[in-house]
Amino acid sequence: MGINDLCFTQNQGQLVTCSSDRSVKVWQVDVGGGKTMDQTKAYKLSSADSDGLKENVEKQILAVQNDGDTVIAVSCNSDINRWELEGGEEPVETIRGHQNSINALVMWHQKFIISGDTDGRVLVTDSTTGYVTRPEGAYAHKVGVSAVACNDKFVYTSGSDMTMLSYEITANDDSKPGDYQFFMKSL
Numbered sequence: 001m002g003i004n005d006l007c008f009t010q011n012q013g014q015l016v017t018c019s020s021d022r023s024v025k026v027w028q029v030d031v032g033g034g035k036t037m038d039q040t041k042a043y044k045l046s047s048a049d050s051d052g053l054k055e056n057v058e059k060q061i062l063a064v065q066n067d068g069d070t071v072i073a074v075s076c077n078s079d080i081n082r083w084e085l086e087g088g089e090e091p092v093e094t095i096r097g098h099q100n101s102i103n104a105l106v107m108w109h110q111k112f113i114i115s116g117d118t119d120g121r122v123l124v125t126d127s128t129t130g131y132v133t134r135p136e137g138a139y140a141h142k143v144g145v146s147a148v149a150c151n152d153k154f155v156y157t158s159g160s161d162m163t164m165l166s167y168e169i170t171a172n173d174d175s176k177p178g179d180y181q182f183f184m185k186s187l
Contacts, residue, residue: 005063009071009085014040018061018073024083026071043071043083046091058099077121096123096132104148106155108169114155116145122157122167135167 006017015027015037026041049059058077065072071083077099081091098117105115113125120141125132141159149156155167 004061007064007066009066010068016064016066016071018064020060022059022061022075024061024064024071024073024081026085042089043073043081043091044089045081046094049079049094077119096134098123103145104157106148106150108150108155114148114150114167116141116148116157116159118144120144120159120161122148122155122165141165 003017003019006015008015009026013029013031015029016024017027018024022045024043025039026043028038028040030036030038045059058075059079060076061073062076063074066085069085071085072080074080078097080095080097082093082095083089083091098115098119098121100118100121102115102117105113107127108114111127113127114122115125116122120143121134122141122145123132123134141157141163142161144160145157146160147158153169155169156164157167158164
């Protein structure tokens with residue numbers, strides 16, 4: 001689907017590309033007598049970002065950079081994925097952000113800021129660490145989030161598409177006390 005950006009690594013003849021097909025690839029380039037370009041690795045988005053998403057434009061990768069041992073890429077929806085150059089195919093970190101204006105937010109347990117934007121995205125920000133994630137499960141409202149409310153166990157959002165979603169909040173089994181995961185399920 002076309003290369004959107006490229007960068008060289010510190011390894012001689014090694015090039016990293018990103019594309020609208022939601023891929024980041026590492027190539028070995030021989031500009032000498034062979035004039036070849038051989039793919040050596042293909043990084044992929046996490047399963048939470050790729051499962052059930054067919055032709056998802058907002059996950060297209062726009063830009064890629066290499067800083068020594070790390071490859072970072074940003075997608076249309078402003079998610080930043082980070083891979084280790086010599087590591088596995090899955091990102092070691094995904095930093096999420098709102099792509100558009102925030103319409104509604106609520107504070108949960110004086111620690112988490114839950115916000116919804118005009119694109120229908122719901123994000124959870126840990127106010128003590130700054131770490132941002134999105135609930136797992138169904139992706140988002142089809143259009144803007146219009147309201148966010150919560151109680152001790154659930155966060156509720158309504159969208160301009162006349163839908164409501166419920167996000168169950170549960171403690172992560174292998175986490176520190178107060179560390180939570182957010183699971184989305186429709187009402």
